[in-house]
Amino acid sequence: MSYLLAKVDQIIDGYGAEKEALVQILLDIQHEFRWLSRETLLHTAARLGLPMNHLYNVTTFYKHFSLVPQGRHAVSVCVGTACHVRGAMRLLDRVSQGLRLSPDETSADEKFSLKTVSCLGCCALGPVMVVDGKYMSNPTSNEIAVIVEECE
Amino acid sequence: MTRLTSISALEALRKEIISRRDPARLKVSVCSGTGCRAYDCDKVIDRLKSGISHHGLSEKVEVVTTGCHGFCELGPVMAIYPEGTSYFKIKPEDVEDIINDTLSQGKLVERLLYVDPEGQVQAKERDIPFYKYQNRVVFGNNHYIDPEHIEDYLALDGYCALAACLGGMTPEEVLETVKKANLRGRGGGGFPAGRKWETTRNAPGDVKYVIVNADEGDPGAYMDRSILEGNPHSVLEGMLIGAYAIGAHKGFIYIRQEYPLAVENLNRAIGQMRALGLLGENILGSGFDFEIAVHRGAGAFVSGESSALMSSIEGKVGEPRPKYIRTSISGVHGCPSDLNNVETWANVPIIFNKGVDWFTSIGTEGSKGTKIFSLVGKVNNTGLVEVPMGMTLHDIIFKIGGGIRDGKKFKAVQTGGPSGGVIPEDMLDLPVDFDALTLVGSMMGSGGMIVMDEDTCMVDVARYFLEFLADESCGKCVPCREGITQMLHILKMLCAGKGKPEDIDVLQEVAAMVKECSLCALGQSAPNPVLSSLKYFRAEYEAHVNDKCCPAHVCKELISYHIDPAKCKGCGKCLRNCPVNAISGSKKEPHVIDLDKCTKCDTCFMVCPPKFSAVTKLSGSETLPAV
Numbered sequence: 215m216s217y218l219l220a221k222v223d224q225i226i227d228g229y230g231a232e233k234e235a236l237v238q239i240l241l242d243i244q245h246e247f248r249w250l251s252r253e254t255l256l257h258t259a260a261r262l263g264l265p266m267n268h269l270y271n272v273t274t275f276y277k278h279f280s281l282v283p284q285g286r287h288a289v290s291v292c293v294g295t296a297c298h299v300r301g302a303m304r305l306l307d308r309v310s311q312g313l314r315l316s317p318d319e320t321s322a323d324e325k326f327s328l329k330t331v332s333c334l335g336c337c338a339l340g341p342v343m344v345v346d347g348k349y350m351s352n353p354t355s356n357e358i359a360v361i362v363e364e365c366e
Numbered sequence: 367m368t369r370l371t372s373i374s375a376l377e378a379l380r381k382e383i384i385s386r387r388d389p390a391r392l393k394v395s396v397c398s399g400t401g402c403r404a405y406d407c408d409k410v411i412d413r414l415k416s417g418i419s420h421h422g423l424s425e426k427v428e429v430v431t432t433g434c435h436g437f438c439e440l441g442p443v444m445a446i447y448p449e450g451t452s453y454f455k456i457k458p459e460d461v462e463d464i465i466n467d468t469l470s471q472g473k474l475v476e477r478l479l480y481v482d483p484e485g486q487v488q489a490k491e492r493d494i495p496f497y498k499y500q501n502r503v504v505f506g507n508n509h510y511i512d513p514e515h516i517e518d519y520l521a522l523d524g525y526c527a528l529a530a531c532l533g534g535m536t537p538e539e540v541l542e543t544v545k546k547a548n549l550r551g552r553g554g555g556g557f558p559a560g561r562k563w564e565t566t567r568n569a570p571g572d573v574k575y576v577i578v579n580a581d582e583g584d585p586g587a588y589m590d591r592s593i594l595e596g597n598p599h600s601v602l603e604g605m606l607i608g609a610y611a612i613g614a615h616k617g618f619i620y621i622r623q624e625y626p627l628a629v630e631n632l633n634r635a636i637g638q639m640r641a642l643g644l645l646g647e648n649i650l651g652s653g654f655d656f657e658i659a660v661h662r663g664a665g666a667f668v669s670g671e672s673s674a675l676m677s678s679i680e681g682k683v684g685e686p687r688p689k690y691i692r693t694s695i696s697g698v699h700g701c702p703s704d705l706n707n708v709e710t711w712a713n714v715p716i717i718f719n720k721g722v723d724w725f726t727s728i729g730t731e732g733s734k735g736t737k738i739f740s741l742v743g744k745v746n747n748t749g750l751v752e753v754p755m756g757m758t759l760h761d762i763i764f765k766i767g768g769g770i771r772d773g774k775k776f777k778a779v780q781t782g783g784p785s786g787g788v789i790p791e792d793m794l795d796l797p798v799d800f801d802a803l804t805l806v807g808s809m810m811g812s813g814g815m816i817v818m819d820e821d822t823c824m825v826d827v828a829r830y831f832l833e834f835l836a837d838e839s840c841g842k843c844v845p846c847r848e849g850i851t852q853m854l855h856i857l858k859m860l861c862a863g864k865g866k867p868e869d870i871d872v873l874q875e876v877a878a879m880v881k882e883c884s885l886c887a888l889g890q891s892a893p894n895p896v897l898s899s900l901k902y903f904r905a906e907y908e909a910h911v912n913d914k915c916c917p918a919h920v921c922k923e924l925i926s927y928h929i930d931p932a933k934c935k936g937c938g939k940c941l942r943n944c945p946v947n948a949i950s951g952s953k954k955e956p957h958v959i960d961l962d963k964c965t966k967c968d969t970c971f972m973v974c975p976p977k978f979s980a981v982t983k984l985s986g987s988e989t990l991p992a993v
Contacts (some may be wrong), residue, residue, distance in 0.1 A: 236681040237664050241623055275683040275840070277665030278623060295586030295780065295816045296742035298830050303922075304968040311945060311967065331624070332585035332834070335400040335592070337742035338438040338749070342404070349404035355945035355969045 221246060222254050226261050233262050236272060240279060248284040285320045285327035287365045289313065290344045294333030297340035305341040305352060306330065312358035325365065369643035372651040373533045376525060379642075383517045392427045392469060393447040395509050399434025399592055400627065401749075406458075407442035413461040418469070427469050430518070433508045433596015433631075436750040437496055440480070445509055450491040453478035483768060496747045499765045501728065503736045504712045505589075505752045508596035513631045516638040519599040525644060527718035531607050532652040540611040541567065547717045547725045548734045553579055553670075553707030554785065554811050555887075556733070556800035559714075562704055565694040567612045569702035574614040577679070577698070577705040578605055580621035580628070581663050581670040584783030585834060587814035589738040589750050590708035594621070594628040597712070598635040604714030606644070606656055612704055615655050620675050623662040633660060667784075667838035671886050672697070672705045674840070685840045686886035707812065709738060729755035733799035737810065741767050743817040744774065753798070760794040763817055774819040778902070782811030784831045784838075785891035787898025788824065807898040809891070823920035824903040825910050829857040831895040839888060846889030849880035853896060861921040865911035874900065915986025922966050925985045929970075931956035932991070933980035940970035940981060956980075 225242045229235035239262075243254055250273055259266050273279040291306045310316060313326050320327040336342055339351040345361055353361070370376050396402075396411050411431055418427050435443045440454035446468060453464065453475065460478060467473040480488045488494045511518040519525075531540050545560030566574055578601060582590040594601060605617050621629055636658055639645040647655045661679050668674050669684030672693040678684030679698050697703025713735060717725045726734045733755040739762065741751050746768035753762055759779055763769070770776050778788040781798075787808035789796065796802055800810050818827070832854040841847045853876050856869050877893035884890045900907060909915045916924040929940070929949075934956040941949040941957055948964040951957030959970070974981040982990065 234679075234681040237678065238662060241662055241664055272681075272683055275666060275685075276663075279664060293585070295584075295783070295814065295830070296740075296748075299743050299816060299818055299822050299827065301968065304966075307965070308945070308967050308969065311965070332583075333588060334404075335588035336404040336438065337586070337588075337740065338401060338441065339404055340742075352972070354943055354972055355967060356943050359945075 218247070218254065219257050222257050223261070226258065231261055233264060236262060236264065236269075237276070240269075240273060244279055249280045249282060282320065283324055285324050287326050287346055288329065288344075289326055290329045290331045290334075291317075292332070292334045292336075292340065292342045292344070293330045294337070294340075296333070296337035297342060300340045301352065302341040305343060308353075308355050309343055309358055312355060312362055326362075367638070367641045369641070370650060371643060371648075373529045376520075376529055376650060380520050380523075380526075383521050387521065389448070391425075393430055393510070394427060394469070395430045395432050395435075395445045395447065397433070397435040397441065397443040398431045399438075399508075399595060400588070401434065401438035402441040402443060405441040405455075407456075409458040410442050410444075410456050410461060413458050414464070417461055417465045421465055421470065423465070423469055430510070430512045431514075432511060433513055434592035434750060435509055436500075436502075436505060436592075436752075437494075437747065438750070439746070439748040445491050447510070451489055452480060452491045452494065454480055495768065496749065496751075496766055499757075499761065500752050501736050501754045502752045503716055503728070504593065504600070504709060505738055505750065507600070508592070511597050513596055513598055514634060516599060516635065516642065519597070523719055524599055525603055527715035528603050528606050528610075528644070529650060530718055531610055532650055532654055537567070537611045537613060540607060543722055544608075544611070544714065544717060547722045548732075549710065549713055549717065549725075550733060550800060551707055552709035552713070552737065552812070554782070554809070556810055559706055559710050562694055562706070563608060563612050565692065566614075566702045566704040569695040571702050573616075573699075573701045574612055575698050575701055575703040576605055576609045576612060576614045576617045577675070577703055578617070578619040578621075578711055579670060579672075579675060579705050579707045580619055580625075581675060582622060582625075582708070582812060583667040583670045583838075584812045584814045586742055586780075586783060586816050587740045587812045589740055589813055591625050591628050592750055593708050593712050593738075594625070595631055598628075598632045599639075600712045600715060601708055602635060602639060602658070604711035605658070606649070607714050607718065608704065608706065608711065609656050610654055614704070615657065617656065617658045618679050618698070619658060619660045620663055620669075620679060621660065623664060629660065629662060636660065666840075667834075668840045668886070668888050671888060674886070675705065676703060683840075685842050686888075688885060709813075730797060730799045730802075732801050737798070737813055739798075739813045739815040741815050741817070743780075744771050744819040744822065745769070745817040746771055755799045756797040758795050758797055759789065762798065762815065763794070767817065770817065770819050774821065776817070777820050777822055778818045778824065778899075780808075780816040780818065780827065780895075781814065782809035782891075782894070783814045784835050785809060785887065785894055786811045786814070787894045788818070788827070788902060789898075790902040807894065807901060809894070821918050821920070823861075823916050823918040824899040824906045825857065825860050825916070826918075826920045828896045828899045829854065829861055832857055832892070835888065835892045839892075843883075843885035843889065845880050845883035846885065846892065849876050849884070850889070850892050852876050853880070853893070857896070860907065860910045861916075862923040863910070863914040863921075867911055869911060870900070870904075870907055909986070913986045915988070917985070919983040919985055921985075925966065925983045926961055927959050927964055927966060927970060928982050928984055928990055929957050929959055930980050930982050930990055933978050935978055935980075937975065937978070939973050939975065943969050943973045945969060 315328040550556040674684040674686040936954040
């Protein structure tokens with residue numbers, strides 16, 4: 215068995231292979247591999263004795279799950295209400311332009327994924343952009359370009 | 367840690383913890399909540415810890431890494447007790463001075479102190495207006511507790527209330543106490559918690575559940591997160607008391623996975639409880655058994671609704687169901703399940719520690735106790751504030767919040783998140799409680815309070831909330847799924863300058879339908895942001911339709927960027943920063959924006975030095991002032 219499925223098994227066993235823990239299991243798999251591949255989903259379905267359509271139902275309902283690979287660098291723009299009234303849409307435009315990505319897209323070379331998030335709890339900094347866990351308050355287009363440049 | 371088998375053993379442990387503490391020792395409390403972490407408070411804490419041991423001050427000074435202090439505007443934040451000296455906006459390089467001056471010699475570091483709007487320096491936490499007008503009953507202990515150490519909670523009477531309930535009260539007496547306190551749900555609806563507990567307690571069935579709703583979905587509120595991150599045991603203690611009153615032996619905590627620090631602190635706290643015998647079988651020798659499972663939500667706003675949340679706990683999609691039978695009677699696996707919000711649970715131990723009379727002495731006739739709000743948006747002092755129910759909006763925004771940023775004019779305040787509404791200036795004297803806010807077409811909600819100034823477009827705000835709701839609607843019932851989509855479509859048209867005169871009436875008609883016919887509270891309250899802004903700011907809607915003008919200069923399609931030649935000094939800053947090379951002009955000559963190239967990204971407006979303020983936004987029939 216591949217390393218990947220062995221890891222999936224380890225996660226499933228951690229929850230006693232209980233059907234009820236499906237969302238928790240998928241969260242852990244997503245955390246481990248940054249996305250949910252068809253292979254891991256098929257394996258999970260078989261182990262838990264659930265039909266694949268149930269897994270697709272769950273994975274497409276909840277926002278956090280991704281059925282496509284995510285970029286190496288996670289870029290998020292907060293679009294919570296406080297950031298919105300302070301100009302989050304303009305910031306999102308600038309970031310989109312700088313990365314050449316629309317929200318929820320990943321670049322072809324899997325370098326960046328752009329996401330919008332709702333309220334990060336740092337409203338005093340708003341509007342906020344977060345790159346790999348680093349917070350930036352309302353960067354200009356040039357500042358965004360520098361950040362893009364710096365990422366490997 | 368040894369397992370405690372009796373209430374006296376808990377009291378002995380508490381005494382021992384307190385006796386080991388030296389009251390003369392300085393306690394440096396550094397906020398490590400999410401806001402301050404974004405300001406790199408970790409570096410400040412590292413320097414502080416290494417500096418203190420380097421200077422041989424470890425005996426004299428203790429560093430406590432705490433959860434959110436609330437004053438997020440001025441982070442990283444630090445308070446030094448017992449004096450309560452507060453420092454703000456601390457940079458790692460300031461730490462050396464704090465150690466040398468304050469911790470070694472008791473002198474103040476002037477530059478890090480708070481200066482109030484009158485220019486007065488306020489060194490003590492209790493004198494700073496932001497803190498002075500608050501009543502931090504639930505939130506205050508965050509300053510003294512390191513969430514990693516249960517000892518800190520125990521030293522502050524932690525689990526005293528639980529001991530009192532298990533040791534000397536019957537479940538019925540516990541229930542009566544909460545009913546008498548008239549504790550109302552802090553998550554949105556304001557339903558009396560005691561009555562909810564009673565329904566679950568009296569519902570038929572041997573297996574019952576209690577649940578903490580930590581699926582804080584309002585995109586402008588973060589108080590539940592800050593309680594769980596900073597003082598998780600207060601919520602857990604409340605939950606245990608509720609379980610005892612209801613007769614439940616298993617509890618769930620439904621928490622957003624987007625809050626990793628809260629999940630971590632919660633899981634650690636549960637582990638500590640188990641080690642001490644505060645969870646498991648025969649808790650404190652009382653014969654009461656209780657277990658807790660943490661369930662992380664995978665991102666769905668609608669899953670904060672009770673029936674949806676419970677279906678999500680069962681591992682299914684979190685869609686609501688019709689509630690002819692309430693979840694308090696038939697919830698998780700069809701068993702009676704009591705669901706309360708984080709802040710509600712955190713209030714429970716306080717009611718027992720301080721007494722019902724004390725609790726009901728705070729607040730208004732119908733709303734007792736305090737409420738935490740996240741005071742954000744265009745306000746000077748952004749942060750989490752806890753005030754007695756009944757304080758006026760004006761006092762919260764102007765006394766605590768310090769008024770509007772950049773000297774702008776107040777326009778409206780939005781409460782209740784996507785289910786709430788906007789409240790205009792002439793209603794600022796409204797006392798904040800559950801009933802008063804509902805009367806004016808808004809609601810308390812979970813406590814988001816977003817302040818808006820003259821630069822906020824009300825049509826755009828309504829569009830924003832509906833976009834959020836259209837995205838988050840589960841799609842199960844037609845009125846919500848299609849109704850919100852249609853309202854959003856109309857609002858998008860208005861914002862794009864393509865509105866028709868009849869649109870406003872259609873909007874109102876659809877809103878009434880969605881409100882009346884939707885299955886769950888998400889749909890039933892979805893029209894609130896539209897209806898309330900239409901009620902108080904109709905002229906702004908009409909300007910969008912009739913004059914194709916966005917008076918607040920927000921709606922992108924209705925505005926254009928210009929440089930005022932009378933003000934532009936040709937510094938070239940906008941020219942260098944424009945990402946699409948739409949600006950031209952020679953040095954020291956007024957610059958010009960090519961409107962065909964301009965993408966309206968706002969960069970030139972942001973970078974134009976305030977002393978010039980030459981970049982102007984125009985909408986509708988507005989023109990630049992004649993030279």
